[in-house]
Amino acid sequence: EGKLTANDPGEWSDGTYAASCEDYRRPQSKQYTYAGSTGDGRYRIDPANQSPIVVYCNMGTQNGGWTLAATLVNDKRRHWDTQKVFEDGSTFGSIGNRRSRDYKSRAWSTVSADDLMIVTKNYHFGFTGLFGDMTFAAHFKQNWPSSCHEDWIRSGADFAQGLTTKQKKTYGFTYRGLDVNADSCFAKGNENTAISMMAEGAWVDGLGNTPDGQDKWETHDHSIHKAANINPTSCSGGWPCNGNGLRQTSGSQCYDTSCKVTWVEVFVR
Helix, strand or coil: CCCCCCCCCCCCCCCCCCCCHHHHHCHHHCCCCCCCCCCCEEEEECCCCCCCEEEEEECCHHHCCEEEEEEEECCCCCCCCCHHHHHCCCCECCCCCCCCCCEECCHHHHCCECCEEEECCCCEEEECCCCCCECHHHHHHHHCCCCCECCCCEECCCEEECCCHHHHHHCEEEECECCCCCCCCCCCCCCCEEEEEEECCCCEEEEEECCCCCCCHHHCCECCECHHHCCEEECCCCCCCCCCCEEECHHHCCCCCCCECCEEEEEEC
């Protein structure tokens, strides 16, 4: 993640650190003062009151205060391909290379949060009040279903930029979403994702593709679409239709970067 240096801002006047980027965005909530920069960049935080770590903070998007927990990059060098990696405290990659290599910060398993934001090169979207003051790792582990999920935990993003209103309403959130083409679901399904965010029926798109499916899927750590390839269609009758009566159109799907974004940043707050 990077070593602590004098150039990394983030420290209260009493020498302690904030628990997340959100704390530095609202220093008035602390009895001590923080006089450093509150722009985007690297900060020191101490979410577990054990030892400070360096994280990347997004302080401007959607009111700021976002802590980067991870990135998923489709570069054929996969890390997000097991249930364990979504649940444990392992780390890999670096802040500096986060858009060209997979990255997992200690923030994934130590920063308690409510909100989630997914950022791509040209758009972002997110959900408020999703985690209930839990870390992403803990929420994943607690809510991981024993079989393929056919219900959306959330239907429609709560905020977005760079997407149409209908595209925003098509995104959702659930774990282990059912791919009707698959014999089973993540991790041994055909084309499933660990964290599903959009579905057509035979395609389920999100974070962490199956490691044990078709060769084309085995090279991807995510299946988040370019905005031009998010084409909602009206639906009814349950999964994969979400609570807004929308699903993705099958003709907009593909395996490769012709329809998928290269990298996805995962922020919590």
